[in-house]
Amino acid sequence: MSKEAIWDIAAHTSVKHDLLRTYLGAWFPILGKFNRRVVFMDGFAGPGRYLNGEPGSPAIALGTFLDHNYAANLSGTEYIFVFTENHAERFASLEQVVEAERVARGGWPEHVKVIVENKNFTEVAEDILGSLGHKDLAPTFAFLDPFGYKDVPMDVIRRLMSYSKSELFIYFDINSLNRFATAGQQVDVHFEALYGTTEFKNAPAAGDPGRQQFLHDLYERQLKNVCGFKHVRSFEMLGANGKAINYLFFCTNSSVGFDRMKGAMWKAAPSGDFRFRDSLGGQPVLFQPEPDTAPLQSQLLETFAGKTVDISTLADFVVTSTPYVSSHLKTRTLVPLQLAGKISSPNQRRPKQFPPGTQVTFPSLPAIATD
Template sequence: MASPKTTHWELDPHTKAKHEILRSYLGGWFPVLSTYNGRVVFLDGFAGPGRYENGEPGSPIIALTTLLDHSFFPKMKSEFLFVFCEPKPDRFESLQSEVKALMNERAPWPRHVKVILLDKPFQEAASNIVEDLKRHRKALAPTFAFVDPFGISGLPIELLRDLLASPRCELFVNYMVDSVNRFAGAGNVDHHLTELFGTDRYKEAANPANGQSRQQFLHDLYENQLKSVCGFSFVQSFGMINKTGHIGYYLFYGTRDVKGLELMKDAMWKLDPGGDYRFSDRLAGQTVLFIEDMLDVRPLRDAILTTFSGRTVAIEELERFTIIQTPYKKSHLRKPVLSPLEKEGTIQVRRPGKHGFPAGTTVYFPNA
């Protein structure tokens, strides 16, 4: 991670992982949103200098090239607006230079792709956008806000609520739970923590209920606030596990659209963690690792058998449950879980054809 006096810094494995997730997600998000909307916005709240120490692209360049290099880009007629916030003068100058270089490299630059560079902190830039929208009585266009701060300050949840209030706005935020855990109850940064959560309930982390760990309590509190304060119908978190096996921070994704949640899960599971970093989530008290070649579907199997015990359920409902209620993605349902259950005789399947689980299939789950 960069020091306050550093213009460029080394790209660490976890940041590389975030960028790969971002690239993969935007690859699905851009064509979906541009099909139905006249304008699509990508907002990078902590943009950085545009490049890392060894020349790797930063999130602004990744977002732009993901769009420009997309196979569907020639057919996308929406206006794409990219807003990059970077308050530090040296990093802002570097970002300007990198964006200009990309525009020159891709000349003639597409007229429907606009870039706005703001030499302001995210909090100030977002507040200005909110005030401008209120003044003109307008709603924000469909927006993906990538908010990747260096700490816990400058990220008021009520500002996120006001900025991303429109139904098609989404949030991908780095929640520094380690820092929150360290400072919760210390008393010296309470104003930042109260802004972050929109409540002072983080103080309860000192004595969490129900046997929770401090970190799990602080995770659940932020998730609940993203739902209740920001109004995101679906919130997915991914724990970023370091080499010592501990979660350093969570990536939280908030959306009001099931399709967006499906795209984000596909992006997460597509990433090959290698040996430098891992991702996790929890289901039924078990840690689920986002590693395809070590796929363990037992938590999904157990959750489905428990939830739908004694019921006959359409395949579409099982898919929706998998996407919304579990860390797994839709493709983990049929072959890894339902097919073995059918072979064992645990479930009874009625399908319109002879094979698989096509639309119109129903599944009966006997009482557990």
């Protein structure tokens, strides 16, 4: 098999797979409890394995579900796995991997359906949408890990993800975009499909330090405005040299799901080969074993200055508006602020304790002197 069809696994790919495994371990049972059908779609499934036999994302998704200790309780829900790969040699390998998985398990359970397609993501998505007619989609988790910027149209994502409980985890190849955006008509058609707009043509010229941020921010805005996701967050992957490898975007309408995925990021990120980075209030936030919550402390003091708010309001803000997770709020953030005398509470029974119902008071910001 050629090198184009199967290759060594990269460190950042292993981490994407760890994130997928961790998150799906929670997503599958939660969605299965309340829905009759759940769909996992791997839009760029690849060969299904790597050069030294490491499992690809299809085997990881199947194994995460089938080996889950809660799987026996989910037989009342139909689970559909859709794996698509357009490249002929990769597809041949993918078929072998999926079939070997089926045989090793003595066949798929009755409530599990596995579809392997030798088509590109757009074709399969259109097939699914066409077969539904006017019916609603089932909750769908779409894992899209394309090479470059082709075959991930914003409009197709919008329609495929139209069910409110659907979620998207997508690789965003910022280096390819930075290189080819505004290059001319031959690529413009792909960029217009990717963004769902021609606004990418307004990106600063190549070499401008604001170009990459513009292309990133436009994509984030389109995922919110076009696809209707309530929560969209990107995670910048940095290589060992400190330069950006790519971005991972996670999109959902669930604040619980949002918190869980960010938690998986914090857990998986530390490595000698790469790191995750985000920002808050203009300050960089590196995902590391011992989180530095200084940016979060500053943001809370600024956002809630002069107000008394419930602890639940603060938790919601942390989850939906910052790179941090709910578990970072109390011990790592509010306690240091209280010990420093920067916050108080009118109804707190014990210092450093913030149970439900606790009110937190933030001081007003100092007045800015004017001439």
